[in-house]
Amino acid sequence: MTALGISLDAWLAEAADPELASVIADIAAASLEISALVRGGDLSGPLGEAGASNVQGETQKKLDVLSNDLLRDGLSRNPRIAAIASEEEDHSAWFGHADGRYLVAFDPLDGSSNIDVNVTIGTIFSILPRGDAPEGDGAFLQPGTAQLCAGYFGYGPQTVLVLALNGRVVQFTLSPTDNRLLLTHPDIRMPTGTRMIGGNISNMRRWDPALGDTVATMMAEGGYNQRWVGSMIADIHRMLHQGGVFLYPFDSRQPKGKLRVLYECSPMSAIVESAGGKAVSGTGRILDLQPTGLHQRTGLICGDAAIVDALINPLPAAG
Numbered sequence: 001m002t003a004l005g006i007s008l009d010a011w012l013a014e015a016a017d018p019e020l021a022s023v024i025a026d027i028a029a030a031s032l033e034i035s036a037l038v039r040g041g042d043l044s045g046p047l048g049e050a051g052a053s054n055v056q057g058e059t060q061k062k063l064d065v066l067s068n069d070l071l072r073d074g075l076s077r078n079p080r081i082a083a084i085a086s087e088e089e090d091h092s093a094w095f096g097h098a099d100g101r102y103l104v105a106f107d108p109l110d111g112s113s114n115i116d117v118n119v120t121i122g123t124i125f126s127i128l129p130r131g132d133a134p135e136g137d138g139a140f141l142q143p144g145t146a147q148l149c150a151g152y153f154g155y156g157p158q159t160v161l162v163l164a165l166n167g168r169v170v171q172f173t174l175s176p177t178d179n180r181l182l183l184t185h186p187d188i189r190m191p192t193g194t195r196m197i198g199g200n201i202s203n204m205r206r207w208d209p210a211l212g213d214t215v216a217t218m219m220a221e222g223g224y225n226q227r228w229v230g231s232m233i234a235d236i237h238r239m240l241h242q243g244g245v246f247l248y249p250f251d252s253r254q255p256k257g258k259l260r261v262l263y264e265c266s267p268m269s270a271i272v273e274s275a276g277g278k279a280v281s282g283t284g285r286i287l288d289l290q291p292t293g294l295h296q297r298t299g300l301i302c303g304d305a306a307i308v309d310a311l312i313n314p315l316p317a318a319g
């Protein structure tokens, strides 16, 4: 169903089986609560430092913790969801649902450093089959090709939901009048040929020299524009609609990469590929990567396939 303006629920009734639809609907319900907190800003209460660190040693903001709790609590009530894994939790959480057919991995709040400055942040999620693996983190260690659905919420001037499902990318926008998610983009295709790069250029000196040289040449001589919000979801959302590439490559300070495979790179790469783009780590396709850890990191270069190719070709062969 592609009629503009139809609700998420009506769209899901046609696009997904009822069980998968219920999982997406529950993620959406929790995310709309997060959206309301974000919209309230300081009026929602202090959203700054929570005084704790997550398993990766990163300072947690109160909104990171609140968002995690909203998603975890909301999803725990769905009997079809066996377990969740989150950036903010050391290990996967299993709900004891005998009929749980799905696993959900999520970054509850992407772009935490932008919370206090009213810049777009988001929620990223990946829905995987439960499979036969025993209960535990290992059940989540599936390549991105196994994802049944990938998506993100963007909390910016508009609250949007972007979904990759059945090989298509669609976008819903939150109606401010009745708080419903309505279809605004029935088939997003990444534009090609846009000369735009989204990367943290302050890290350029730490990148593979060949990659750094290529990017420097593109900007100095190729007419490339540079854009960097500092929230992956916002930077990739821009690429999805305007074209160009997003990159957070391996570097000498973070040789294993910064962005997490299961709940950042895998879902965002599924969205980029489904919209006609390409997503690689620098040593291979992201969606083919077999994760070995719940919080594993990787490099990421994604977007317009021709520009991604131009960036990775000078890099050494896959290792």
Ligand SMILES: O=P(O)(O)OC[C@H]1O[C@](O)(COP(=O)(O)O)[C@@H](O)[C@@H]1O
Binding pocket: 058, 087, 107, 109, 110, 111, 112, 113, 200, 230, 231, 232, 233, 248
């Ligand atoms: O500090 P930098 O280099 O700007 O990093 C920004 C990157 O870190 C992230 O914020 C990591 O996400 P979290 O906020 O979920 O930790 C990405 O969204 C973004 O691309």
Ligand SMILES: [Mg+2]
Binding pocket: 107, 109, 110, 111, 232, 264
């Ligand atoms: Mg993140």
Ligand SMILES: [Mg+2]
Binding pocket: 064, 087, 107, 108, 109, 110, 111, 112
């Ligand atoms: Mg996060």
